[in-house]
Amino acid sequence: MTDYDTVGDGVSTAQALWMVAVAMAGVVLFAVRKRKFVFAALLPLAIGATATALVAPTGAAYDRQTLDPVAQKLVCTAGAPKVCVSRAHEGVLPEVVPKARHALELLSATPLVEAHEDTSTIFPPTSPRPRADTVLMAITIDKHGHLADPDRLEPRMLTEVFTGPLNCENTRNIEAATAAAAWLLDREPTTGFNGFEFDVPETARLFKGLTALPPAEAGARVTALYQAARKCRATTGLLTRSAR
Incomplete structure (x- = not known):
């Protein structure tokens, strides 16, 4: 389940048919006076179960109906740099904007000038169209x-x-x-990828190496790392050797 799931029309119709069948069975039970006719109440239940099974979407059809494209549509700030979240998460846009804009400010040496929520889903598989000027954000809402x-x-x-x-x-x-991100934020890399809590000695070593360099040299190495990563080139060693 995702924040973009919804109940399809087929599911609602199936539920309505089943409720009607249950109501009719109750009427029959209330109306019959002889115990031997009580089993007649099973007839509307059987009919309702059959109708429900025929109408209710299953398998791939169910997956296609559970995703609400309107909930995935982006709601964006009016000013620049543009920050966008899904309509489902519109309420947290004021919380996201200052953090996203700060991150974009730190990325001023790159072409990235907008931040959009990553609205990808697994079932059914969907993902936003990649854009060279946009960084994606994973947004999670608490209770x-x-x-x-x-x-x-x-x-x-x-x-x-x-x-x-x-x-x-x-x-x-x-x-x-992770080391490059921590250097830009000027904070110790206390979390692993995607926020999972664990210590990585290699990350700490790379971070300390960057902080020991003159800011211009460290920045050049971080920029080189970004350029290589965007083109799927090997990035090993880019933070430990001169970018000149």
């Missing part, structure tokens, strides 16, 4: 309707940027990406 783990939004955004597209599975270097 109170607010942004869950707000302190992790920026590290997750930046780590995704430096990791590269999903189709670059053979060149994605999460340790280097």
Whole structure:
């Protein structure tokens, strides 16, 4: 289940038919006076069950009907840099905007100028069209309707940027990406990829190496990492050797 799921018309129709069948069975039970006719109440239930089975969507048809495209549509800020979240998460846009814009400010050396929520789903498989000027954000809502783990939004955004597209599975270097994100944020890399809590010695080593460099050199190496990741090129060693 995702925040974009909805109940299709077929499901609602099937539920309505079953409720009618149950109501009719109740009427029959109330109306019959002889015990031997009580089983007549099973007839509307049998008819209702059959009708429900015929109407209710199953399998791939059910998957297609559970996704609400309106909930996936983006709601964006009027000003620049543009920040967008799905309509389903419109309520947390004010919480997301300052963090997303700060992350974009840190990425000023890249072509990224907008931040959009990643509205990808697994069942059915959907994903937003890739854009060279846009960084995607994973938005999670807590039980109170607010942004869950707000302190992790920026590290997750930046780590995704430096990791590269999903189709670059053979060149994605999460340790280097996390170190680059931490250097831009000027904070210790205390979390792993996507906010999972674990310590990675290689990430800590790369981060310390960046902080020991002059800012211009460290920035050049981080930019080189981004450029290589976007093109699915190997990024190993880019943070430890001169970018000149």
